[in-house]
Amino acid sequence: MKTKFRTIMGNSPEMKILELLMTGRNFEYTKNEIVKGAKVNRSRGFQIIKMLTKKRYLIVASKVAHLESYKLNPKSKEVKLLTRLFDTIIS
Secondary structure, three states: OOOHHHHHHOOOHHHHHHHHHHHOOOOOEOHHHHHHHHOOOHHHHHHHHHHHHHOOOEEEEEEEOOEEEEEEOOOOHHHHHHHHHHHHHHO
8 A cells, every 4th residue: 555655755665665764763673674564575675775874864773783773864964854755745
């Protein structure tokens, strides 16, 4: 089911992941939680997470043993803009 956000921005795996992270922006997610929550292919999801991290849209929020948790980078201008757009679309 397409949400209002993905109807406007596209139903790509990237948008599914970003939507999940913006909806729960106060939470941290492991890679597995992100791909399961966004309902995207595991391999493709991991590639997207790597790309978003490289662009600094995502940051590693915490690391316990070998497990990393990610969240949106609140300092990124692009993330701030996209989050404002997201909030406007869903309101």
